[in-house]
Amino acid sequence: MNYRRNFFKGLLFLLPALIILFIFRFLPIILAFVISFFDWGISGKGDFVGFKNYLQIFNDKTFYQALLNTLWYVITVLPGTIIISLIISILLNQKIKFKGFFRTTFFLPEVTSIIAISFVWKWIYHPQIGIANYLLKLVGISPLKWLEEPRGIFEILFNIDLPKIFEGPSLALFSLSIMTIWKSLGYNVIIFLAGLQNIPEHYYESAKIDGASRWQSFRYITLPLLSPTTFYVFIMTTITSFQVFAPVWMMTGPPAGGPLGTTNVIVYYLYDMAFNYGKYGYGTAIAFILFLIILFLTIVQKKYGEKNVHYE
Amino acid sequence: MSIMNKLRNQNFSLTITYILLIFFAISIIFPFFWMISTSLKTQKEAVKFPPSFIPENPQFSNYQKAWSKVNFTRYFLNTILIALVQLAGILFTSILAAYAFAILDFKGREILFVSLLGLMMVPMPVYIVPGYMILQKIGWIDTYYAQIVPWMANVFPIFLLRQHFKTIPRDLYDAAVIDGYSDLGFLFKVVVPLSRPALITISIFSLLASWNSFIWPLVVTNSDSIRPVQVGLAYFIQEQSTNYTLLMAASTFVVLPLIILFFIAQRQIIESYTRSGLKD
Numbered sequence: 001m002n003y004r005r006n007f008f009k010g011l012l013f014l015l016p017a018l019i020i021l022f023i024f025r026f027l028p029i030i031l032a033f034v035i036s037f038f039d040w041g042i043s044g045k046g047d048f049v050g051f052k053n054y055l056q057i058f059n060d061k062t063f064y065q066a067l068l069n070t071l072w073y074v075i076t077v078l079p080g081t082i083i084i085s086l087i088i089s090i091l092l093n094q095k096i097k098f099k100g101f102f103r104t105t106f107f108l109p110e111v112t113s114i115i116a117i118s119f120v121w122k123w124i125y126h127p128q129i130g131i132a133n134y135l136l137k138l139v140g141i142s143p144l145k146w147l148e149e150p151r152g153i154f155e156i157l158f159n160i161d162l163p164k165i166f167e168g169p170s171l172a173l174f175s176l177s178i179m180t181i182w183k184s185l186g187y188n189v190i191i192f193l194a195g196l197q198n199i200p201e202h203y204y205e206s207a208k209i210d211g212a213s214r215w216q217s218f219r220y221i222t223l224p225l226l227s228p229t230t231f232y233v234f235i236m237t238t239i240t241s242f243q244v245f246a247p248v249w250m251m252t253g254p255p256a257g258g259p260l261g262t263t264n265v266i267v268y269y270l271y272d273m274a275f276n277y278g279k280y281g282y283g284t285a286i287a288f289i290l291f292l293i294i295l296f297l298t299i300v301q302k303k304y305g306e307k308n309v310h311y312e
Numbered sequence: 313m314s315i316m317n318k319l320r321n322q323n324f325s326l327t328i329t330y331i332l333l334i335f336f337a338i339s340i341i342f343p344f345f346w347m348i349s350t351s352l353k354t355q356k357e358a359v360k361f362p363p364s365f366i367p368e369n370p371q372f373s374n375y376q377k378a379w380s381k382v383n384f385t386r387y388f389l390n391t392i393l394i395a396l397v398q399l400a401g402i403l404f405t406s407i408l409a410a411y412a413f414a415i416l417d418f419k420g421r422e423i424l425f426v427s428l429l430g431l432m433m434v435p436m437p438v439y440i441v442p443g444y445m446i447l448q449k450i451g452w453i454d455t456y457y458a459q460i461v462p463w464m465a466n467v468f469p470i471f472l473l474r475q476h477f478k479t480i481p482r483d484l485y486d487a488a489v490i491d492g493y494s495d496l497g498f499l500f501k502v503v504v505p506l507s508r509p510a511l512i513t514i515s516i517f518s519l520l521a522s523w524n525s526f527i528w529p530l531v532v533t534n535s536d537s538i539r540p541v542q543v544g545l546a547y548f549i550q551e552q553s554t555n556y557t558l559l560m561a562a563s564t565f566v567v568l569p570l571i572i573l574f575f576i577a578q579r580q581i582i583e584s585y586t587r588s589g590l591k592d
Contacts, residue, residue, distance in 0.1 A: 009495065010418035017409035017465040020401075024462035025431050028442035035442065088336055091329050104578060105337045108344070111574045111581065113524050115542045116563035119549050120347045123556060129361040131346060137362075182340065187585060194586045243435050246526050250546060267437045267527075274441045275531065287438045298433045 032284045040281035053285035063286065065261055066269040072169035073265060074241040076177040077184075081237055082230065085185050089192035090222070103193075107186035114183070118250035121179045122147060125251075147172045147251055150259040170262035176247050184240075188233050195229030196222070235301040239294055243267055266290050347567075351375070351560035358556045371557065378561040381552070386537060387544035394459050394540055395522040401464025402518045403511070409465075410473035411499050415485060425474075431467045436527070444531055458532040459540065463522065469514035472588060476510035477503055513584035516577065523570060541566055 036053055039046030057063050088106060092099055109117065124132050125146035133143040149156070152167025153174045169177070199222065207217045245267040249256050257264030257272065264272075266286065274283030350358050351374055352367040379385070412418075413425050443462060444453070452458040480503060488498040504511070526542045533539055539547070545566050549559055574581055 006416065006418040007420070010412045010416045010421060013408045013412035013416065013495075014424070015408075017405035017470060020405065020461065020465035021428065021431065021467070023446065024443060025434070025439070025467075028439045028446060029431075029434060031442035031445065032438055035445075084336075087332070091333050094326075094329060096326070096329060096333075102333050102337060103582070104575075105340055107582060108571065108574070109340060110585075111520060111570045112567045113542055113545075113563075113570065115524075115526060115546050115549075116347075116566045117343065119545075119559060119563055120343050123350065123560070124343060124346060129359050129363065131363055134362050182343070185340070190582055190586050239435075243437055245437070249526075249530075250549070270437060271440065271527070271531075274444075280441050280445065284438075284441045287441065291435060291438050294435045295433055 032287060035281050036285040036288055038281045040279075040284075042278040042280070046281070049281070053282050054289075056282065057285055057289065062261065062264070063269065066264045066266050069169065069173055069261075069263060070242060070244070070265045073173055073177055073180075073244060074238055076169055076174055077180050077241050078234065078237055080177065080181040081184055081188055082233060084181065085188035085192055085233070086226075086230070088185070089189045089196055090218075092189070093193060093196045103186075103190070106189050109183040110186045112183075114246045115250055117183065118179070118247045121175075121182075122251045125175055144171060146175045147263075148259055150262045170259070172252060172259055173263045176244070176251065176263060179247060179251075180241070180244070184237065188237070191233055192226070192229055195226050199225045231304065232301070235297055239297055242290065242294060242297075245271065344567075347560050347563055350556055351564050353557055355555070355557050374557050374561040375565065378558040379565070381558060382544060382548050383536065384541070384544065384562070384565070387539055387541040390456075390538055390544075391523060391540040391542075394456065395519055397460050398463050398522045399515055399518045401460070402466060402469055402514060405465035406469040406473050406514060407499070407504065407511075409470045410477050411495070411503065413470065413474045414477035415480075415503070416495070428467050429471065432471070440527065440531055443528075447532055453532055454534045454538065456538055459529050459538075463525075463528075468588075469518070472514055473507065473510055476507050480506060509580075509583070509587075512577075512580050513587060516581055516584045517588070519573070520570070 035045075037048060037050060039049045039052070092102060124130055127133070127143070127145045127148050130146065132146060136143060144156070149171035151170060152162065153171055154166060154168040155162045156171055168174075203221050203225075204217055207221060212220070244265050248263055248265055248268045249271075252258055252263040257268055267290070270283045270286040270290070273279045273286065349365060349367060352370040352372065353364075354369070354371055357364060357368060413421060447453050447458045447462075452461075484502060485498065488502060493501070522540075524542060525540070526546070529540050529543045530546070533543065536544070536547075545562055548562060552559055
């Protein structure tokens, strides 16, 4: 009797949240799964096509390019954001003045609108009158086309013709990566700072007594003890980078995803398919593949991340 | 190593630290500086190359022009309305749900909670197409409802609050029951006041998310009059793509409210990010 009353009471407390989550989270996921098996368009439910959408994806050159672009984006954002934010957080984790000021400054981009800031960067990257090219000119480098440059960064760097696979991400895509690193730095800095503050001071003191150099302290104390944090930053950056959309919509093209499709990423491609071409079924099938990739990353994070959480 | 040497060494590394930090800080601030600088130039000065860093003759009127060129008053009011109603919704649904998950004891609680947690793994882009279709079915496309209601509950704030409610001693609950408190009374008179930091955290995330949300309102709205500020700005940029001074002025006032909020609630915001990051 009491048990049943508790059940209804629990349900009552959960009801507002459950109604919304059911209609706008569970239902869409089920619906997404269903429509990815149909030839669903703007006009409504088409024929049941089984795995056709998925099979089509595996033969779709544009999808592969979008996947490759997304991977390049992730691969270029990762080392940049991890190395720079690690350096900054180590610099900040000393007895220095204006610590709060610096921390605030680095965090600023994190709270600002991606739309406004994407446009500011587009202006910075302007191929003729942008300040980026002006700064390059000051140090004697010839101007770049930035967001309008479809050639790969390795090709530009070494100034030779390379086969497509070795060209690397286009400079246009790489320009988006630079902006992303700039924007996400502050968040990673505070996560790293929290991780650094968890390392017991006495480790460093004993290392000092044993005559360890600063590099040795960093290499044998900081890096290994910070590895759970680094791993966390690594996975979270990967997961969010896989979902990049707004900068592509704002900064590239027209048409967005350009030049020559070199900044077309998975989420932009699924948006394009669903809302510009009206192919809901196909768009959702792409979304599901993205979901599987992210699910895999989350499981890796849960499995290996939690193992390493405890320090001592 | 003599003491003098050691001191010199320390001073040297400290100098390097400051130089690097200042270099990074300038790189971070520069785009903001450049945005404001461009926003105050005349169109002619803005497209000059090589560019000038400080506007020769600051054009504050650019801000007025940008504001009235499209209906920014409306966009801002829309965003404020959406953000506040969403925040109220998030607080309401999460407080009740977290209480059920943390304190009430009933059958099926754990299964329900774990299946909700599973939702956290689903990336937002998965919801776009089917979410759109459901809203279409309900007849909510191009309404405020479409922008607000789907995000009035979320798993993450429920999860965060539940973790916090769990730290409240069971004895407190038992004592409250003996004192004749109802569950709602206990929740709002004891649990909620004890959970201020967690509530501030979820409020901050809710506000930031609704202020900056883009792909969802982009997809579910068509009319200009109900657009939030981000979508309004995005279309304004597309229409006026070369009118740099006005667009930078618009970007500045879209960015400004959050920067002000950040300076007011800096400590809480940074703590919130740290807390959610490490517990997630």
